[in-house]
Each structure stands twice: as C-alpha cells, then as structure tokens.
Amino acid sequence: MALTAILQLIAGIAPQVGNIIMLFKSLNADGSTSTTALISSAQTATQADIAQMQAYLAAHQGTTTTATAPAATAAATEIQQAH
Amino acid sequence: MFSSACSNGSLANVAKAELAVSTACSAAFQTVTQAAATNPPLIDQATANSIVTVLLKIEQANQQAETATQAITTLSAANQASLLNIIQPIQAAIAAAVTQGTVGIKDPTTQASVVAALTAVQVAITAVVTTVQAVKTSS
Numbered sequence: 740m741a742l743t744a745i746l747q748l749i750a751g752i753a754p755q756v757g758n759i760i761m762l763f764k765s766l767n768a769d770g771s772t773s774t775t776a777l778i779s780s781a782q783t784a785t786q787a788d789i790a791q792m793q794a795y796l797a798a799h800q801g802t803t804t805t806a807t808a809p810a811a812t813a814a815a816t817e818i819q820q821a822h
Numbered sequence: 823m824f825s826s827a828c829s830n831g832s833l834a835n836v837a838k839a840e841l842a843v844s845t846a847c848s849a850a851f852q853t854v855t856q857a858a859a860t861n862p863p864l865i866d867q868a869t870a871n872s873i874v875t876v877l878l879k880i881e882q883a884n885q886q887a888e889t890a891t892q893a894i895t896t897l898s899a900a901n902q903a904s905l906l907n908i909i910q911p912i913q914a915a916i917a918a919a920v921t922q923g924t925v926g927i928k929d930p931t932t933q934a935s936v937v938a939a940l941t942a943v944q945v946a947i948t949a950v951v952t953t954v955q956a957v958k959t960s961s
Contacts, residue, residue: 777837778892784844785885792851792878799871
C-alpha cells in the first residue's frame with residue numbers, strides 16, 4: 740500500500756479513534772458514561788453536522804435541478820431507446 | 823472545562839436526548855442529499871435545500887441547548903424553562919417540514935424515506951422536551 744494511501748486511511752479513522760478515546764477516558768468507575776462526556780459527544784456531533792450542512796447549502800444555493808417523477812423517467816428512457 | 827458541571831444525574835438523560843437529535847438530523851441530511859444527488863435527482867435541489875435548512879436550524883438550536891445543558895449543574899425551574907424555550911420552537915418547524923417540505927418529492931419511495939428520517943428527528947426532539955419536562959427541578 741502506498742504511503743499516501745496509508746496516510747489517507749489514518750486521516751480517515753483518526754476522528755473516530757479520537758472520539759472513542761475521549762469516550763473511554765470519560766467512563767465512570769461503574770462503567771456508565773458521565774453526563775459531561777455525553778454532552779461533549781453531542782456537541783462534537785452537532786458541530787460536525789452544522790459544518791456539513793452549511794457547506795452543503797453554500798455549495799447548492801442557487802442550484803435549480805428538477806426532480807423527475809419515476810413514470811416520466813421511464814417514459815423518457817423508452818423514448819430515447821426508441822430513437 | 824465543565825467537569826464540575828452537570829453532576830445532576832437527570833441531566834444525563836437530557837444530554838442523551840440531545841445527542842439523539844444530532845444523530846437523527848445527520849441521518850435525515852444523508853437521506854435528503856443522497857436523493858438529490860442521484861441522476862436524475864429523486865428530490866429537486868430547492869426541496870433538498872429547504873429541508874437541509876430546517877435541519878440546520880434544528881442543529882443550531884440543539885447546539886444552544888447543549889451549551890445551556892453544559893453550563894448548568896442542576897436542572898432548576900429557570901434552567902428547565904430556558905431549555906424548553908430553545909427546543910420547543912423547533913418542534914413546530916420540524917412538523918412543518920414533515921408535512922409541507924416533502925410534498926414536492928415525486929418519488930413515493932424517496933418521499934417515504936425522507937418522511938421517516940424527518941419523523942425520527944421529530945421523535946428525538948420530542949424526547950428532549952419530554953425529558954426536560956419530566957425532570958423534577960431543584961427549585
């Protein structure tokens with residue numbers, strides 16, 4: 740495996756590993772997850788979602804694709820094939 | 823740091839519910855954006871954008887609720903009211919998104935999966951409200 744591919748693999752799993760480590764570190768002695776850790780996990784997840792959604796909207800604002808109904812799609816395909 | 827905060831066990835349930843909102847929003851976001859990315863698209867871009875905008879508003883409110891939850895050690899009546907003031911308005915927004923936002927989705931399978939994803943968000947938000955309301959306040 741090329742070094743670049745390995746580095747990409749590590750970069751891909753790093754955030755998940757970080758979350759798991761954070762979760763383990765925050766486990767209470769009885770094995771239950773502390774409220775602090777739960778809130779921290781929720782904040783991390785929410786922040787990631789917000790960034791993803793904002794990026795999506797920034798990339799797609801003003802874009803005007805039109806969904807095609809399945810029946811219309813099938814009909815269009817048939818017409819194309821007939822020609 | 824907030825290691826001394828949130829010692830009240832009941833707040834753990836609030837935090838779990840807030841995490842569930844985030845998870846449900848993320849799933850709904852994936853469902854909508856994947857449907858909009860097909861060729862031909864199963865959801866038109868304007869519909870996808872409007873649903874993602876609602877999901878973003880929910881997540882922003884959820885973020886406020888998480889910050890408020892983080893800052894408190896016990897769920898007093900005042901804290902309870904503050905959390906509900908943040909969360910309750912988005913209940914109406916998600917209800918509107920489920921009923922009105924999905925009308926334009928022509929493909930019935932896609933519409934069903936988007937409705938299911940948004941309903942999961944609705945359930946998660948309702949769980950936050952119910953959890954906060956159910957907690958016996960300290961004052």
